[in-house]
Amino acid sequence: MADGLRGVNPDVSGRPASGGSGTLPGMKIARVESFRVVAQRDYEGSAGLRAATVEASGSSRPRALARNDGRHLCVYPAQAEVLLVRIVTDDGLVGWGEAHSPPIPRVAQALITDLFAPQLIGRDPLAIDAIWDALYASMRLRGYGTGVMLEAIAGIDIALWDLAGKALGQPVYRLLGGPYSTHIPCYLSGVPGATVDDRIRAARGFVAEGYTAMKLSVGRGPLDEDLDGVEAVIEAVRGDADVLVDAHGVYDARTAVAAGRRLERAGAGWFEDPLPPEDVDGYAALCQTLDIPVANGETECNRWQFLDKFRKRAADVILPDVCRAGGISEGRKIALIADLHNVRWCVHASISTPIHLAAGLHLAAATPNFLLCEYPQSFRTTPLANALVETPLRPVDGFMDLADVPGLGVSFNRDVFRELCLDEIDWI
The missing domain is CATH 3.30.390.10 (Enolase-like, N-terminal domain)
Incomplete structure (x- = not known):
């Protein structure tokens, strides 16, 4: 209907x-x-x-x-x-x-x-x-x-x-001028487990499902303890999957540099949100200092905020959230301005419904500088996600495929x- x-x-x-x-x-x-x-x-x-x-x-x-x-x-x-x-x-x-x-x-x-x-x-x-x-x-x-x-x-x-x-x-991605591809690479965000060993087992399980990238969080405990755990997971899936690291904006500049250097040596895929989001100059300095890609941008909500970041070279990868940053229209402008500055972008998704994820996927399919789509762990655990719709959005071998159907292609289960x-x- x-x-x-x-x-x-x-x-x-x-x-x-x-x-x-x-x-x-x-x-x-x-x-x-x-x-x-x-x-x-x-x-x-x-x-x-x-x-x-x-x-x-x-x-x-x-x-x-x-x-x-x-x-x-x-x-x-x-x-x-x-x-x-x-x-x-x-x-x-x-x-x-x-x-x-x-x-x-x-x-x-x-x-x-x-x-x-x-x-x-x-x-x-x-x-x-x-x-x-x-x-x-x-x-x-x-x-x-x-x-x-x-x-x-x-x-x-x-x-x-x-x-x-x-x-x-028509599907939304075609109205946006795409597709560049309807075969969208995804990373699993949130590796479950109360202990490092639990997370290693979970990470290996995700590799077995076909994921080639996954994200861990740091910044909630002592730095060395956090990074020891990340390094153990990286080593466990080395050669099979990239491990992306998210610090949720809690570090100061010195700690961010120290953590970033260690993550570089370990071979992490990127270092996300090491600094508070307001510290654009700090991000610019960090991007110049570290070799690991610095990712940020989930807190920015419009193209002008991102333009300031691009001009200062304050991000190697940006993570705009289509349901926070003004929707598909503004997200497309942000992605294209990023492309002008030779910056890749990734879909940010969180606790949400398949409408959110589908909107990001359609935008991803229609932009030349798209990199990865976040697939939150919550989509595997909460009824707000795939239980809410008739056709669940689930990656297969680490990819999501967009159908050639009108609109976003999402139909709700009315019950x-x-x-x-x-x-x-x-x-x-």
Whole structure:
């Protein structure tokens, strides 16, 4: 069905598009809706990391603290929470998007409901760039050019691209000018295990599944202990897989250099987010100092932030998140500006649904400087991911293959959707 929900009455969900099916002339946006979906998750445990779970002050909702050393506190929801966006045209065609907004999806939802939806009703849904500019401009002079504002825009933008693909009967990657390839290389993010031996066994298991790259985290314990564990995993899969290392922005400059030198000697594939994201000059110096590729960029939300990074040569590889950095439209601009500066990019994905991953995959297929797609461990463990859809997104031998189907190619399982959705639904 055009809605992406199996078994829904076409009069409610919208009819499938086949080469446009006469849906294009005069097509207008009729409804803009968003839905919070939530499920149990296993994020920190899956990554083999230390974490604490505490009750948020003044709230009965627990929050898992991914980094709790004081200065580098990062709050994650105890459950997986995302915001899905549904845009419906006046003739019933439906597009789906996702806003990556943990742990506060209600904030992005309020922006969409109160600020964006009134601007969208009655507009041509194929005017995607014009709509993006209008949404961005609506709060630009008040300083809202990043963060949850761009996450909310991303949800709208991705839904519009999905809708456009369905209206035109084409996959999104073809609308973007691709594909360069629909055979997308992936790395497994988050090697599970409470001990180093556990993680070695898990890493070898991933090699047996066909993965040629995987990511480990550091920065949660003593430096030597962290790096000893990483080196052991690297040695265990040497010659079969690259091990990428993520420090989550917790090091100072001296520690980052020391860690980077050691990772170079060990043969790590890249060193991700060693410094706080605001330290662009520090990243530029680190890129000049280290031989190991320095990767960053998952926190940046627009092309101007990335342009500053490129001009200063502050990244060897960038990791824009399509559901955080303004959606497919802005992600494409970021990727092409990166290409002008001879920088490769990778899809960043986290606790999310297949809408998020599919949006990144379609963008990857349509850009010349794409390198790797992150495949989060959470996609193997949480029902928010593959259990939510009719056709799971799973790499085979370390690759994802994009089908030649309209839009993003994601169809929800309506029963699971209803079970996980926190908001009222009137179209199932």
